[in-house]
Amino acid sequence: MTGFKQKDIISIRHFNKEELLSILDLAQRMEQTDSADLLKGKVLASLFFEPSTRTRLSFESAMKRLGGMVIGFAESGSTSASKGESLSDSVRIIEGYCDIIVLRHYLEGSAQLASDIVNIPVINAGDGANQHPTQTFLDLYTIQKTKGTLEGLTVGFLGDLKYGRTVHSLAYALAYFGAEMFFISPPSLRMPRDCIDELRDRKVKCHESESLMGISKRLDVIYCTRIQKERFADPVEYEKVRGVYRLSKTLLEEMGIKEDLKILHPLPRVDEMDDSLDTTNYAVYFQQARNGLPMRKAILAAVLGAIV
Ligand code: CP
Numbered sequence: 001m002t003g004f005k006q007k008d009i010i011s012i013r014h015f016n017k018e019e020l021l022s023i024l025d026l027a028q029r030m031e032q033t034d035s036a037d038l039l040k041g042k043v044l045a046s047l048f049f050e051p052s053t054r055t056r057l058s059f060e061s062a063m064k065r066l067g068g069m070v071i072g073f074a075e076s077g078s079t080s081a082s083k084g085e086s087l088s089d090s091v092r093i094i095e096g097y098c099d100i101i102v103l104r105h106y107l108e109g110s111a112q113l114a115s116d117i118v119n120i121p122v123i124n125a126g127d128g129a130n131q132h133p134t135q136t137f138l139d140l141y142t143i144q145k146t147k148g149t150l151e152g153l154t155v156g157f158l159g160d161l162k163y164g165r166t167v168h169s170l171a172y173a174l175a176y177f178g179a180e181m182f183f184i185s186p187p188s189l190r191m192p193r194d195c196i197d198e199l200r201d202r203k204v205k206c207h208e209s210e211s212l213m214g215i216s217k218r219l220d221v222i223y224c225t226r227i228q229k230e231r232f233a234d235p236v237e238y239e240k241v242r243g244v245y246r247l248s249k250t251l252l253e254e255m256g257i258k259e260d261l262k263i264l265h266p267l268p269r270v271d272e273m274d275d276s277l278d279t280t281n282y283a284v285y286f287q288q289a290r291n292g293l294p295m296r297k298a299i300l301a302a303v304l305g306a307i308v
Contacts, residue, residue, distance in 0.1 A: 004023065005305045009124060010122070012136050013172055024141050027291070035297070042100070043070070044069070045070075046071070046073075047073065048076075049104060053267075059123075088114075091117055091118050100123065110128070111125075129162070129163040130165055131165050134299055140173055146287070147221065155182070155219065158222055159184075161192075162191070168192070171191070181207070183209075220260070223264050225266065226265075250276065266288075
């Protein structure tokens with residue numbers, strides 16, 4: 001785990017294939033090993049300037065289950081940020097109270113900024129529409145567990161590919177594993193050009209379309225995402241794409257899909273995935289969310305240098 005000890009986790013780009021595989025392996029061991037005192041005496045600062053259910057609670061649960069302690073906030077209105085304190089000053093102060101910071105913030109580049117200021121590890125729990133690297137670790141873990149491999153898969157990314165930070169991070173990671181990628185979105189929510197260019201430079205076969213029609217039969221994985229209403233500057237633009245995709249069991253089976261297709265979603269969902277999918281073998285999104293716990297235990301243990 002040399003790539004993780006005392007390291008910031010800011011962008012998936014900072015990790016090579018070997019490091020990605022090593023954190024998946026550690027998450028597997030975390031599921032199987034009693035590690036209750038591993039982080040005894042360590043303190044996690046959990047700083048969430050944007051809403052979260054899964055990321056915040058799985059990090060906090062992971063820290064407590066490893067014997068550590070948690071300080072922080074889920075709503076920055078209760079902090080001195082509401083009095084005008086800058087993020088830089090806040091993290092400079094909080095650094096003195098903890099061993100590691102997990103930060104979610106609405107500004108792209110905020111995690112990098114924090115890590116440039118403090119001398120303890122910073123984990124990016126989502127910076128605006130940019131990246132969400134620890135979500136990618138658990139997405140890879142889920143794909144590996146449910147498909148049996150990460151190599152050579154055909155993956156369809158569906159929904160809000162412009163603002164969906166989990167898509168950006170996962171696409172970069174899957175590039176290591178020879179994935180062919182289909183990016184399916186409304187024209188206004190296409191994958192950022194720089195992401196596509198970088199993927200093509202890395203010899204990834206990338207395709208873009210507005211519909212799953214004609215593609216669905218080829219996919220091993222669909223990575224579905226919510227249209228991120230909160231990131232639209234103009235509500236009229238959101239209304240134009242609201243509800244544009246609504247996956248259901250019937251729709252997918254009528255279009256034709258592989259029997260062993262797996263559907264992931266970082267959650268929360270709004271209306272893009274019908275409940276009828278939940279009980280099918282395609283749906284692995286609830287399992288994916290549960291995988292957040294062993295993965296975040298692995299991340300905290302590896303970064304704080306307490307490997308089982
Ligand atoms: N997947 C994810 O980031 O969910 P939360 O916003 O609930 O943390």
